[in-house]
Amino acid sequence: MITVGIDVGSITTKAVLMNGSAWQSTLRPTGYSPRQAGREVLDELLDKAGLAQADIDYIIATGYGRITLDFADKAMTEITCHARGAHHLAPGADLVIDIGGQDSKVIFTDGYGNVTDFSMNDKCAAGTGRFxxxxxxxxxxxxxxxxxxARGMEPVQISSMCTVFAESEVISLLAEGVERGRIIAGIHRSVANRVVAMAERIGKGELIAFTGGVAKNEGVKEYLAKALGREIVVSPESQLAGAFGAAIIAREKLLKAR
Structure with missing residues (x-):
């Protein structure tokens, strides 16, 4: 069985091809056209694997641009796909924190990749990669x-999480001569506090998986771990969690159909 998961995010489009236990991946900027980005990552994967689209048994699209991929067999929410993908990358994780380009999500699971509750910020840029x-x-x-x-810097207080007001605040702090590293540390802490407030509404979890592009930022990870008092696992493939989840769910659908 060969399946593909494509996660069309606001900033980056990711894709994973799974063939048994083997997998390949690719990613690229989403740009102005989610559909084109989705098509291009699929073509790149097929070229890497030496396959034609007819060789793919099932394709699931997820992410904000999922409905634009008319070549996919099914579109699924990123909540479902990220939960399953995070479990694959960090087995046993019961809380998933995903900070993407335009939204942030806290997903509580049963420890096996099935969603039991979630909280999502998709109304403003606060606490996201865009911020x-x-x-x-x-x-x-x-x-x-x-x-x-920001490494080793004492964070300065950032009062606003509104992107426009926070930007003005940062410019004012720079004009006052505050060290740039301290300002960045304060921003990291503010982002983490915003996400922790979301997490506390549904539970802190025992094992936390941090996914999305912002998971690469050690500063945000550090403040999240301090605030939650838990170990946070960041896989080298954390940015691919949604695409992994989509490819895994596609495989499960094929197995059930047999």
Whole structure:
């Protein structure tokens, strides 16, 4: 059985092809066209694997752009796919924190990848990858530099989580001569506090998996772990959790149909 999961996010589109226990992946910026990005990651996977689309038994699309992929066999919510993918990457995880480009999610599971409850922030950029991008731009750095610049710094208080007001606050702090690293540390703590507030509404969990692009940021991970008082697992493939989950669910659907 060969299955593919495609996670079309607001910033990055990810895809995973599973063939038995073997897997391959690819990702690329979503850009202006979610459908085109989804098509391109599928074509890249097929080229890597030396396969044609006719060789794929089932494709599941997830993420905010999932309904645009008319070549997929099924579209499923990212909540379901991230929970299953996080369990694959961190077996036994009963709480999944996913911080993506345009939303953040806290998903409580039964420890086997099945959703039992969740909380989601998709109404504003606060606590998302987009928020971090805007703050990085305000300080004249790339978002990939944030964790290193804030390492070992005492965080300054960031009062607002509204992106517009927080950006103005950051600019004011820079004008006052506050060290950039302290400001970034404060931003990391604010993002973590926002997500922790979501988590506390449904439970802290025992084993926490951190997924999404922001999981690469060690500063955010550190403040999350402190606030929750739990170990947080970040897999090297954390950004692929949704695509993994979609490919795994596709395989399960094929097995049930047999």
């Amino acid at each position: 971090l991008q805007v703050m990085a731009a305000a300080m004249g750095v790339d978002v990939s530099e944030l964790a290193e610049l």
